[in-house]
Amino acid sequence: MQSPLILTVTQLNTYAKSVVEQDVTLSNVFVMGEISNFVDHYRSGHLYMSIKDNQSVISAVMFSGNASRLKFKPENGMSVIIRGRVSIYERDGRYQLYIDDMQPDGVGALAIAFEQMKEKLSKAGLFDVEHKMRIPEIPEKIGVISSPTGAAVQDVLNVLNRRFPVAEIVFAGVQVQGNNAAPTIIDAIKKLNKTDVDVIIIARGGGSAEDLWPFNDEKLTYAIYDSQIPIISGVGHETDFTICDFVADLRAPTPSAAAELAVPDIREQKYYISALKNALDSAIENNIKEKQYNLEQLTKSTVLKNPEKIIENCELYLDSLITKINMNFKDIFTKNSSDFAMICSKLESLSPLKVLARGYSITKKDNNVIINSKDLSIGDSISIQFADGNAKAKITEV
Template structure:
């Protein structure tokens, strides 16, 4: 029997014909979870419908979206009505969707929302904890897959914007069960270094499952405890992960993260050139102002007639000296007058003045204590009588009481 040889196109067309003749597959309802959803510029929506075991590709053309009451998104559980056929160009069968209804939210999306709300309640998303991104880093660390497009885009942008910035690439898995632990370890490692100013953490786009490593709690807490500012650049602009909310800054793409992390050297050079022009202009204006001030001083009265100024100052000095001497003499006269008054008052209280009026002071020998009363004496005591012009030593022969010895 001779061999019958078919082309690839013939086989694909044959299979498509078989699928097209199956009545079940021409109008079928399928339940599943949306992932890897893409909206084409034409308006057509491409996505994958999956369950716990398998997945199937779907396409929802723009003309079939008129009666759709919602916008499909990753993680959404839906009921899809459509026709199963083969897309010959890729050799893959897919569902051509004619209608779509909500069927609850997918498990991954529920897990995402639950962790998001819990970490938010703990304050991990608070703006007050966000660290500023250094405007002029010396070295940045890029934690991502070493073979993906993200790392190439980041390096390309950094080299274009600011070639003087060093880049440390820390390779990690960015999807799969081992990825979260590797990302956590990489973040902790970079934080042990003193030469890193900024961390870019990210990967290219993908489905919710492919980005799930960046929704794990261990990754979120590693970002939270990082002392170095972290820029999250996971997926495309429409992709959001837990890492985006915890990071100090979210970038819509890895390329945008590189632009946020390093300055544009050309702009800095232009800014410095502009500042230099402004500085030179300011210096010229200041010198011109100072020169005018100097010219004004040179033409002033002080510089033209300095001897007259000196004469005026000497005259003012003489007048001040005269006033000072007068004030000093007035003060001295007042002090002398006060001293005279105090001396007169002191003289009036002096014991010598009392003695000058005929009184005497009696002291007991040998202690020379003043005798205030005859009761302090006894017959035979030696006493000294002090007069204003001398003294006399005496002895008590008789003692009588009363005032001046009068009974």
């Protein structure tokens, strides 16, 4: 009889491992179960856990490479669907599940889809801040998109009525749940874009993730993005986030809050208008006061106070002119006198009288000056002019 084959533990485990790994089914298997004994080995990034259902349990490991691609954080008690393979960890002889990918079961799948949609649209630039439109401060008309039968629309209308009933409301009733919700909301946005509303509120009360699911619709997201009228989203409660919230121009935590953000407070407006009226009154008062002051300054001026001053001033001026003229005249006179004296002395030096004074005389016959003796005949009467007078004579010899 052949002696039995004796294996070392290592050989056994290695053999068992090779048998398990050769199995096609076990090499790519989907398993659903609940996570327990979850350990996030933060240094290596590997995840260790047990997957169980109500009767059985299996150890599982997810290596860091695969774990880093997970869109959610696994927790104890979470129901998951796992894709992976089965093998044996030789050292411990432990039969276990090697997880390639893992998705939360049920609601968690929506969460995954949400994250994926969010990431996709974010990359497409739909949530960019530069694309956000400014919400008007004081809207004249407000579009409200909500379920006609829901509490959300009542909240919105109440707040709008309390805060700013001046604004007119254009209501677009839509479905806010189920498959028809997104298309009806898209339709409402398009219709409101053809009206003259200044802002649109999309309102829906709280609900489960499934209830709010239509607000993560890709086409709806694009409709909000494309809207030419700014949109405020007020979907669900404070803690609920939908894709609509990210793409909207303004996210409000609740429908009531959306209404609060859409309009100013009428009491503040009344106060503001009164303040403006007061400012207007004091501005005109100041204007008039300033004009009055200017007028007073003018009446205080010397001209209007003592008009005789003007005449006095004129007289003074006139006096100064006369003085100037006199002075000028004196100057001119003095200058002219000296000129005259000079000319006189020149003239004097040329005067024939001067010559006569030296002993010469002028002989005249019939008032003609006689220059040659030939012009005279015996018996002619002549007059002789001396410097100091005349004498008469008769020619006796020529």
